[in-house]
Structures are given as C-alpha cells and as structure tokens.
Amino acid sequence: MASRSDLNRAIGIWVVLSIVADLLIGFLLAPHMPPGHFSNTASDQTEINNILALILAPIGVGVITLFLYALISFRQPSGPIQDGPPVKGHRRLQAGWVGVTTLIVVILAITGTVELLQSPSSASGAGSGGGQGGTPISSPSGNPLQVQVIAQQWWFTYRFPQYGGVETFSLALPVDRTVEFHVTSLDVIHSFWAYQLGVKADAVPGADNIAFTVPKHTGLFQIRCAELCGLFHGYMAAHGEVLSQGGFAAWIAKAQKFNAPILRYLPKYAKVYYPDPQQRGG
C-alpha cells in the first residue's frame, strides 16, 4: 500500500537526518556550548544543554521531516479540487504517539530531578547554581566560603561573614572551594547572574536566596542583573574574579584592612536587611 511505503521512506530520511544533526551537534556545537567550564555548575549545565540538544534534535528533525514530506509529496497540482481519503484516525498510531511522548517527558523530568538532588560540591551540581531560597535541597560537604550578595539600585556589594562581615564593592572568589552565595536585596527585586559561574539567584528584599558553585579556573567572570530593577538596570554590570587560594587570602586581608573604618557604620551582618525608611520615589 502506498501509505506504508511513504511512511517508511519518510522515517528513513528522518533517521539519516537525525544522525547527521546529532553528529553536527556533538562535534561542532558541543565543544562551544555555553555557559562553558568555568565552574562545576557551569560545566554541568553545559553538559545538560548538550544532552538536551542531542535528544531534542531528532525530535525536531522528525517533526519537520514528516511535515515537509507530506507537504511536498501530497501537494495537489492546480486543476479541479480533488478530495483525499476520508481517514479519520488510527487508534494504534495515536496511542503509540501518546505513549512515546509521555515516556520521553518522564525520562527528562527524572534526569532533571536527579540533577537537582546532587551535592552542590559534586561535579554534577548544576541545579545548585540556581537560587534555592533559604532551605537548599542538599548541602555541600566541607566548609564552604559564605558570600552575601547585597543588591540595591544599581550595584551589587558583597559581605563575607567568615571574615568579620567585611563589605566589599567588588567580588573575588578562591578557586576550587565551594562558595555559598546568600543573595538578598535592599530595595526592589534584582537577580544576581554570574554568567561564567553558572549562578543565577533572584535578590528579593526580605529574603535570603542561597546558591552554590565551585570555581574551577582563575580569571574574570561577568556579573549582571537579570531582573528588571528600574532606571539603570541595563548598567548594573560588573566583573568578578576567581583568584588562587593564596591570592584570595591576600585579597580578603587587604579588603578587611581597607574597609575597617566603614565596618562600624554598617549594620551587623544578617540574612536580610530592612533599610529604614523604605520610602517611595526613585
């Protein structure tokens, strides 16, 4: 029957194109997939982006192939209108489609959930780069470096509770040590996005939002606000730096000395701050 051979041919084309697409993704796109390998969270996100691309490409290619096959080979040349066969459905095919799509989705959800339960300091802690609120699903091993990110219009500042609550205007992190970000805000909702680190956490006034990462390389990373926060939202950007362990110790010692005079004017270190008066008018 004609329909059977049409379907077989379309599926053949799909298989070939899927293999080509996955090979292209695997060898050309995957090595360059953002956000890169600067931290454990970033490199795990990169890996997941690649896996999703490899899974989704055959699905997309399949739907497009089948549609294009139908649109090209079943087109009606101009002339009097002819009717197609009055077929209204195919029970087994429909049930199969429902089953297969559900299966794919459940597999995706299970793998995603497993990712979320991993320890933040492990190699596959991708989910822990996102803000998890005050009670993260899993805690890191060892003694993480705590960094409080305080967002306000239109700047980020940082406090280090393990170093006497010193507040700095720039961010430096030690390499190969788990970092525990506590993100909060003094005025409106911001979002702390350290792109290369694979960290994003909304800064919500009155809330403590925890995110983890383990920087793997030294160098600069980009920090941007990722939630619309008013007039200069587009300019709320900075660079942070990952230093060697020794470099970080020197940096934080210098920061403690340099910022000591202002420390006594700052409020005591806390999870959240309520500036008073919190008043209207930008």
Place this chain on the structure above:
Amino acid sequence: MTEPATPAAGRSGIFTFNLLWGLVGLVVGYAIGLWIGHRMGSRFDWTGDIDYNDIAILLGYSLGTVGYLAGLGILNHPIARLFGRSGTDLAKGATGWSRYVRASTDHKVIGLQYLIGIGIFFAIGGLDAMLIRTELLRPDDPVFSPGQYLTLVGLHGATMIMMVSSIILGPFGHYFTPIMIGSRRMAFPRMESLSFWLLPLAGVVLTTTIAYGGFPTGWTGYPSLADQADAGMDGYIFAFALVGIGMILNALNMMVTIFNHRAPGMTWSRLPIFVWSMLTTSVLMLLGPPMLLAALLMEVLDRTSGTGFFLSSVGGSPFLFENLFWFFGHPEVYILALPGFGIVLEILPVFARKPLWGQRLGIAGMLGVALLSFMVWQHHLFVSGINASLRPFYMLTTELISVPTGFVFLCGLGTLWRAKIRYTVPMLFACAFFFNFLIGGLSGVYLSDVPSDVTLHGSFFVMAHFHYTIMGGLVFAFFAGIYYWLPKMTGLELNEALGKIHFWTTFVFFNSTFLPLFAVGMLGMPRRTATYAPHLQFLNDWVSISAYLLGCSMLVFIGNFVYSLLVARVPAAANPWMARSLEWQLPSPVPVMNFDRPVRILAGPYEYGDPSAPPVMELGPPVVAAGD
C-alpha cells in the same frame, strides 16, 4: 429576549450615543475624579512628598471609565431597567460605517471592531519593538535615555500582552463562533459590547502613561519596583484590570453561547475544532484573571493606602505578587496559544481535502493544555528563591504540557498525510505555524529543565522562546485566519499575490529575527537591558535589521488590506475555499441575522472525501417573526 424584526437603529448622526461622546465622558469623568482625588489625597503624608497623587489618578481613571461607558450608551439598558422601563436596544442592524464607532449588539460588527481595534494596537506595539531594536543597534552609547528605553520595553510588552492577547478570540471568536454553531447571536450581546469597548479604553489608558513618564516594570509589574514607580504605574494597573475584567466577561459569554446556543444537531462531536479552542480558552480566561485582579488590587492599595501586601519591610512579600501574577500569567500564555491551535486545525482539513485526523485527540490535547496550564506557574520562579523542594514538581508538569501540545502536531500531520494539499495563503500560514511553534516548544524544554534554566532564565533565550510561540504561533495563526475568513467578513477578496509576498517575507524575516536571539541569550545577554557586551553586537545588529524587514513585511499586509478592500474591491464568492463548515454556507458578507430560517445540523464540518456524507446543514421552513 426577542430580536426586533425590523432593526431599530435609533437616532443617527453624531447626537446619539457613540465613541465621540464616550471620549467626552472619559475626559469629564477623569477631570472629576482627579479633582475629588486631590481633595482626598492631599490629607495623607505619603502623598505629600511626591508631585503626583495616585489616589487622584486612579479615581480619575475610574470615573472616566463610567463617563466613557455612559457616552457610548452601554449604561442605557441597565439604567432603564433600574427604573422599570423596558430597556433600549443598542444599535443592532444599523447600517453604514457609523455602527462601527457605536456600541452594537451584532456579534459580526463587534468582530470587525475587534479586528480594527486590536490591529491598531498591534501596530503601536510593533513600532515600540522597532524602537527597542534601534536602541540595541549599539552595545553602548544609547539612543534613548534609560527611562525612555524602559518605557518602550514596558509599553511593547504590555500592549502586546494586554491588547493583542485576544487577536484571535476577539475578531474571529466573536464573528464566527455563533455562526459556526448555528446561532444568531452570542448569549449576552450587551455584555459582548461592553467587553469589547473596555479594550480600547485600556489601550488609551496604557498608551497615555507616556505622559506620566511611563512605567519601569515591563509587563510583569513586579513589586517593589511597582511601588517605587511614578504615576505611569497607575495606568498600567488600571489598564490591566480593565483587560482582566474584559477577559472574564468574554469567557462567560463565550462559554454560555457554546453550551446553550448550539443549533439542533450540533452535537459535541460535530463542534468545529475552532469552537473547541474558543471553549478551552474561555475556561482559562474565566479562572486566571481573577487572580490578576486580586494582585492588582493589592498593588493599588500598596500604592495609595499605605498597606504593605508586597513590602517585606512591613511584613508583606514580593513572592505573593509573583505567585498570584504567574498563576494568571501562565494560563495567559495558553490563552494566546490555544486559539492558534484552533485556527490551524480548522484550516488544514479545508485545504488538505481530508477530515481532521484524530479530532478527539486534538480536543483532548487542548483540554489537557488548559488543565495543566494551571499547574506550571512556578517555572517562572525557578531561581527566585521559592522553596527549592517544589522545583521537581513544576519541572515535571511543565515538561508534561508538551504531551498534549504534541497531540495538536499529530492531528496536523495526520491530516496532511496522503492529502490533496492546495497551497493558498491561509494554508501557508497554517503550515508555518507548526514550524514556528515546534521551535518555540523545543526551546521551552530548556527552560523547563531547572539546571538549564539557571543560565537561560531572564535572558534573551526566554524572549526568543516566547516570541516563537506568540509571534510565530498566535500571530501566524491570526494571519491564516485573516486570509481565510476576511472574504467572508467583508465580502471582498484579498489579493493572493500580495498575500504570498507577505507570507514569505514574514516567515523568512521572523525566523531571521528571533533565531539568533536564542544564541544571544545563551551567550549571556539579559532581557530588557539597553546595554550588552560588545562581542554580541554583530548578532544584535543582524536581529535589528531583520526586525526592520519584518516590520516592512507588515507594510505589505497593510498595503494588501487597503488595496483589496478599498481599491480593487473584487467581490468574494460565498464559498471560495469549498469548505464545509457552517459559516461558508452563508452569503458573504453574512446577513445581520445570520440564518434567516431555523438551522438543523446534519453532519460534521470535516467530512471531506466522503461522497455519502450529507450536507452540513438544512434550513427549516421560513418563519415570519424571527424568534431566537
């Protein structure tokens, strides 16, 4: 209610209730409200230190709305009934162009009013987008001031989401739902008129926020930025509330019409898939907007009365707003998507000359999408700091929603398989819908997966994703509907050559505009910013230029519209597509009473290729007094 046999047009000329007097009422009401508000508001210390008064502005908007509705004559009937009079009929059956600037109870007039009204706001929102892309031509060195840029971003988003969200349900839903089910009217024609006229008012309120300095929050209106914002924010809140009320009224009207006004023989299995999409959309529009209204009311109280629902410093929480907003906001996304599914599945069988393949599966898909859309809203908040143990659940539901969406694709594919496909302009747009929505859907998987979403959340990737589903889905489906149905609505043909030019330019430049934005987002550019990293300039310039060309392709459509309807004026055949559904069995344009005799439905609308299928309907014997 009995329709008058001879339509009573009422008085004509400008000294009757019409849009002009509505606008006069708006201005007068606004002035009165402003005056009262200033008398009230000046007593409070929190309005004392700023140079505007939220209470006055919101009272002005409220009384302005009353004046506007009174001027339009929408309040005549309720007031007359209040005093025990028999009530006045709005101008059903009036002829001439003046009926389009008056409140009407003819669902066909309202459909065309929607088409023009929404078309104007679609154009305004599109121009905003052009200006945004102009700013993004250069990574720094801004064209607009930061405030102007945020105003543009907010107006583009809000205009598109508020005004254009009913771009299918408004024009086509109102025009064709009653006809497709064999009815002479909607269930509540006066309410239908009210729900339309609230929309242009919302548009005026929204657009005039420019005079108050705009609003800085984008279309989402998050506190505490919304509490901090200037008077433009009041316009955003009021406009969104009007739109929300209009949605609820629309939904009730549509549901009651579909449940109660089907002609004899129009069983649920014979109900056209477009009507099913209107029904499922109405379920969402009934259940989502009340949450929005609640959130907006709290925001109003925070701004005017010193409450602190969303202010954490006095015990409130911004999370409350985020949850309430997205509980409305995510169903809203499907309010935009479902009508598109309906239109393309309605159009495919006509040009494939085959029955709709797996119709029940398609309906189940739309119902499934409608149900699941209420269970996914926190995927907008994956990194916001909500309880982390909720994330797996929302990841699962979000990914599950792709299953019923897949049903729609299977229906389309099955209908095209072994069909006799004719490539008309509506068919081209319907096929492109599947391509665009596929990309939108697949990119959505990245956003539903929490680890991936950490990087992509709030970036241009999200922006590209939802433009693929809304612009590539809803708007392409809208154009499919325009080319398919406009001959029926106006009785005039649209030029096919210009239509094809319009399709190909739109399709090519749409993809050229939004496909690179996935890469831009993945490379770290956040949404709604006026500045970006210099190495992204090439991609951004490519996108901007494509966006201008996409804008030009819309000019082709406007040219076609004007040329075909005003210059060429080629009368359309009653059934140019040889379609089976009910609306094509009527003359073009459709007469005022739709069916001049009682209708009985004999068969489903998609029985193509079955020579034994009976005609879709028969008309009963003529009756003298047209009752309904």
